[in-house]
Amino acid sequence: MFEFIQYDFMQRAFIAAILVSVACGAVGTYVVIKKIVSMSGAISHAAFGGVGLGYLLGVNPVVAAIPFSIVAALSMGAVQEKVKISEDTAIGILWSVGMALGIIFVNLKSGYAPDLFSYLFGSILTVSNTDLYIMLVLDLIILIVVFLFRREFLGVSFDEEFSKVVGLPSTLINMLLLALIALSVVVLIKVVGIILLIALLAIPAAICKQYTYDIRKLMISSTIIGAILTSLGLILAFIFNLSSGATIILVLGAALFISYFIQE
């Protein structure tokens, strides 16, 4: 029954499942409680521009997606501060402009049609050791930043106006949170892909939020639930020979549905 664990690629996939769950627990929690799921969706789609740029320049697309999605996230934040454009509109624009850029970048690389499918829908079974190292380093950065700025993130998430009144640099902190979301996006890309990853980022925290009001417990339980559900999705995908990214997302969706049902 558990013979799949002996394959190297399955071992790497399980490690990847744990690494994505750390990002989901720490950053997904803020995404859910600050209600910026759509914004995060826009950042994830914009990251496709970075993937395309990576192809064009001949560097690892995941590595190229790091600066690209951070710049996209910060420009999103800056636009909202300076220009009178509604958040809703800005999200929609970033969403498709980022993807369009990615496609044009790929077009510019003449005579080569790379397999973009794995970046769009994920391919946890092809995660390489390099990918795992990148994910590990990004996870560590995320955890350190969340630990250092936990008071500030809590403040701007709960009551931004009051945060300003007590002298908290809310613009800077909002930007930092967007940058963290961008890093999380990069951690998740290889596992579920750009199009599906917003559900993986948000669902573990959305499930756990029903059961705890302590933000620390929320982060830890989201990480554990995320790891369990992602692994379950991975096993089901392997057994039934289904697309791994889509299976993981459906397992998460089903778990969210069941958790609401139990809560009722």
Place this chain on the structure above:
Amino acid sequence: MSLNALEMKDVSFSYNHQQVLEDINFTIEEKDFVAIIGPNGGGKSTLLKIVLGLLTPDKGEVKVFGREPKKALDLVGYLPQHTHFDLDFPIDVFETVLMGRYHGMFKNYTSEDREIALQALKDVDMERYKDRQISRLSGGQMQRVLIARALAREPKLLLMDEPMASIDPEMQNSFYQLISHLKDRMALVLVSHDVGTVSMHVDKIACLNQKLYYHGPAEEAGEGLEEIYHCSIEHISHGIPHRVLRKH
């Protein structure tokens, strides 16, 4: 020489080419208890936001205890309207109050901060709820928590935005009781569109509708109110049994 809590000189502010505040001259002394009264859209909240340094006036000068508003934040407490909160937020009462003790990045809350936050909860008689998640509080209790959060800053000036709007009428008396205990510790400013009940409790009233029409003792505010509301005070305070406002 003691500094005034607030001094505004010729302050004007416009938003989207619409004049919101015009030539406001306004002084609040230490330990004043002032109500700023005016119709909705009359610029009351804008005025508070200028004092808090959240908005910058187009012209004029604002001094809070002799300093620029942004440099006086440690002296000012703020009670916002609490209708915009996500009550489902994962935070308990004590953590909410502790936010009032924020000192800056990389600075942990000290044991002194915790003591002050706890004392603030005692001041509003909410100490026993300190571990409770905020969604499990009533409207009046939530307001007390937010007052405690403002008090945790140990302010010398407390600004309150429509404190009556979000609590039940029967809670209003206990709110005023609570606030009256703070009078000898700080200047109190509350903003309201409800003339009647407010004027019974405060010492001074300022009538604001784009311009400042009256500023002085509460019981002499009749004319200013009439001017800003364009109708008689009797109509405004209709139904209030213990009318303090003078009859014309």
